[in-house]
Amino acid sequence: MKKVTSIKTRITIWYTTLMFVLIVVVLSLVGGLSYQLSIDGIEKDVVLQVTQVTEKLSKMHRDVFELVDSKEEFKNVSIYEANGKYIVGQYIYDVANISFEEGLPRRESIDGKEYIVYDTKTPTPPGMRGGFWIRGVESVNSTMLLGRSAIIIMLILIPLILLLTALGGYYITKRAFRPVNNIIKTANSISAQKDISRRIEISPHSKEDELHHLSVTLNKMLDKIENLIMQEKQFTSDASHELRTPISVILAQGEYLLDIAEDEKEKELAQTIVDKAKQISKLVSRLLLLARIDQHRQKFNKEKVDLGVLIDIAVDSMRELSSQKEIFLFSNVSEGLMVDADETLLLSAITNLVSNGIKYGNKAGHVVISASECGDKTEIVVEDNGMGIAEEHIDKIWTRFYRVDDVRNDEYGSSGLGLAMVKSIVELHGGEITVKSTPGHGTQFRILL
Ligand code: ADP
Secondary structure (H helix, E strand, O other): OOOOOOHHHHHHHHHHHHHHHHHHHHHHHHHHHHHHHHHHHHHHHHHHHHHHHHHHHHHOOOOHHHHHHOOOOOOOEEEEEOOOOEEEEOOOHHHHOOOOOEOOOEEEEEOOEEEEEEEEEOOOOOOOOOOEEEEEEEEOHHHHHHHHHHHHHHHHHHHHHHHHHHHHHHHHHHHHOHHHHHHHHHHHHHHHHOOOOOOOOOOOOOOOOHHHHHHHHHHHHHHHHHHHHHHHHHHHHHHHHHHHHHHHHHHHHHHHHHHHOOOHHHHHHHHHHHHHHHHHHHHHHHHHHHHHHHOOOOOOOEEEEEHHHHHHHHHHHHHHHHHHOOOEEEEEEOOOOEEEEEHHHHHHHHHHHHHHHHHOOOOOOEEEEEEEEEOOEEEEEEEEOOOOOOHHHHOOOOOOOOOOOHHHHHOOOOOOOHHHHHHHHHHHOOOEEEEEEEOOOEEEEEEEO
16 A cells, blocks of 8 residues: 655655755864864964974074073973974973974874874074974864864754754644645545535635635635536426426326226227336436435424334335235334334335335345344344345445346336435435345345434
């Protein structure tokens, strides 16, 4: 399965990483540069001091000891004889033993301590052999220590800064994405509850940014879709309504023709008119009921209904059809089982399921209707051992006008509206309906109210 990472998390990861890289690059540049600058400063200082002492020494008339007598301060400089013997100046034990080398200032590392060492040799004064070595020495340990402490502080500070950046950034992104969450919430509730009247919440204090405009645009689009759906429902409702009277007239006339038919041929023709008119009448009634439920205009008389009685009525109304197909009908209802429902609508839903069980049942098969308490709900199960429904059709049978097999259904005068109506009725009651079926073995519809 594809890993789901929210945009908020991705943005947070991105800029935290970017922040980390920036901090590391900037600190390395600044740290490295200031370290180099302070080392350069030390080197310059050492060279300057050595040069000053060398100049002074060149002006001395006697020799180096005059310099000693002058109580001159030797901060970082010491003077050695040409053979390396210490004469005067700042004596640093570690460095005293390093061999002299004329040239540029250099780094010497002795016992883990770092020094800048700069040597220079004076010309041989008159009456003496070899001249003098002037050595400038300055420790760089404090600079290195400072650098190291800065690194340690940074190692502690960087994660802290990153954590604060990530948390702060996540909070800001979450706030910025709040309208997106509202859009998702609304879209989910529209598809779960099939309530197209819902709209995306827009706070009056929200800033007029792109997401605000997106929410406003989506709300306008939902207004239009809702309008179209309403118009379509209104059309279905009006059309069904308008068809009812002419169909009743055709049915009445057909029945009259059947009564006065003089021969078999006329009877057959009249019977066809009556059958078809009944079929259309049933279809129109279903369409009208569905349109009314959709438009929330269906009258819903909730009352205490005795399920035992209701199921008996359903079974009785199906006796003729079941005996034609030699299907055994029986019910099993807990004594005194009551349910809050609209009696007419619930009866029509149960009758529909039973009639389907018979229509799609096998000769000498059975249809069982049972009802019982199931926790704080009531369960009604209609089960048959008929032809069943193949897996690929199961999800579609609730769709209006969906029929599994056109040829097979035509012989029963099917319209594909029965189950859509049952589902609408059950949902109007706040219940749910599920189906289980095995092709060749049978089907079970379960209503939970
Ligand atoms: P129809 O008017 O065609 O019966 P329904 O909405 O009642 O319409 O059913 C939709 C389809 O589901 C039917 O065409 C039928 O193929 C299938 N179906 C419904 N109930 C059963 C059942 N008990 N056994 C097998 N198939 C069924």
